[in-house]
Amino acid sequence: MFCYTLHRQKLFPSDKNHILRLTSYLKLFTFLLSLAAVGVFLQPRISNFLQFDGPSPCEYDRCFFEDNVLFRHYLKTSVKPFLSAKTRxxxxxxxxxxxxxxxxxxxxxxxxxxxxxPVxxxxxxxxxxxxxxxxxxxxFNLKGSSYGSIIDSKDLIIRMNFAPxxxxxxxxxxxTSHHVMYPESAVDLDKSTHLVLVPFKIQDIEWLIKxxxxxxxxxxxxxxxxxxxxxxxxxxxxxxAFIKYVHEVWLEEVGDYPSTGFISLVLALNICDEVSVFGFGANSRGQWNHYFEKYTDINLKTGPHAGQHEYNIIQDLDFGKIVKLYHGV
Known part of the structure; x- marks a missing residue:
């Protein structure tokens, strides 16, 4: 480090300019040292903020947006999506x-x-x-979309509830490779389709057994x-525990509980490398109808689910190129 001593004496203008320059350099040098000190002090905190707590939440090593800083906060908690015989x-x-x-x-x-x-x-x-x-x-935005061939071109096709x-x-x-349901929305499946139960209560697991x-x-x-x-x-x-995770981390506790569709979305992000999303959100008139039903209530909403909030998150994921959202008609 250099040390400059300024003597109190009569100075010529050129000397004054020289000292002013030296003083400016000293101020700049002090400022840079301060920045370096702050960086050293905050570095552990910054690292903790940018890193996950515990093991990677990408349960099956298929979580393809781990490096996307914008969405990493969704993955701070490692939760296994499915029950197994060893799950506690x-x-x-x-x-x-x-x-x-x-x-x-x-x-x-x-x-x-x-x-x-068991697994x-x-x-x-x-x-x-x-x-x-x-x-x-x-x-309802699927109706008239002609998305059928695009959907069938994917490796896995995940549907939910009645979905004819x-x-x-x-x-x-x-x-259909996976069909997500709960007892009140259950349908028969062929022998090649995975039945994915979303249990909202213990009775739902009892139903599956019986x-x-x-x-x-x-x-x-x-x-x-x-x-x-x-x-x-x-x-x-x-x-x-996964349903709780979706509600608290992804939805930030908006709504009573997550919809089957939104749970299915987060499941897909755990087991797929690329996710294309079809048939979510209201139609072009703002109605939340199903493509296979006709409702007399044109103001139908999404009940206990935060439908618009969930859809906003899906749009954010689409904007961040985490999923590809097909908006329908």
Whole structure:
């Protein structure tokens, strides 16, 4: 470091200019030193902010937007998407999900994996390339879209709830690899389609067990299938902890709970390399109708779901090139 001493004496103008320049250099040097000191002090904090806590949340090493800073905050918590025989739900997640006896839940899950595979078959294996996925919602904006061939061109096609295909093939395609449902929206599946259950309550897991065995006889706010036709080797159950994660991290607790469609979107981002999204959001008139139904209520909203908020996030993901959103008609 250089040290300059200024003597108190009479100075000529040229000397004064020289000293002014030296003083400016000293101020600049001091400022740069201060910046360096602040950087050293904040570096650990900045690193912690930019890094995930714990292991990578990309459960199957297929989380393709890990390097996108804009969306990394969605992935701060590592949560396994599906239940397995080795999954242990935390008391905190269970309490958020269901106010019932925890031991009863554990007994029910033990019964579940006495019937279905202890480790879910993701169905996304592909040699030598990216796994492309079509996530197909049920919005009325699919009608007349002619997206069918684009949807069928993807490796995995994920549908949800009732989602009929017959009669709508030109707009929605013909193939299905994964069908996401809950008891009140359950439909029969062929032997090659994965049944993906989103359990909003313990009764939903009980239904799944009985629908494949003795038959379910309970009741709900809507009629429920007593038995279901599907391949039990391809059954997958979404973890309640994952539903909690989607609600708290992605939706920031807006709405009572996430919709089946939005849960399916975050699932797709966990098992696919490229996600194309169809049939989400309102139609061009702002209506939230389904492509296979006609509603008399033109002001139909999305109930307990934060439909517009969810759609805004999907639009953000599309803008950030995390997904490709097809807007329909």
């Amino acid at each position: 739900l935390s008391i905190d997640a269970f309490t958020w999900w269901q106010q019932r006896n925890f031991s009863f839940y554990e007994e029910t899950v033990d019964m579940l994996f006495g019937i279905f595979p 879910p078959d993701l169905g996304n294996a592909k040699s030598g390339g990216n796994v492309t996925c079509a996530l197909v919602g049920n919005s 295909i017959e009669g709508y093939e030109k707009d929605v395609g013909t193939k 629908a494949f065995t003795t038959g379910f006889s309970g009741s709900s706010y809507s009629p429920i299938k007593s038995k279901i036709k599907a391949n039990k080797e391809l059954v997958m159950v979404v973890s309640p």
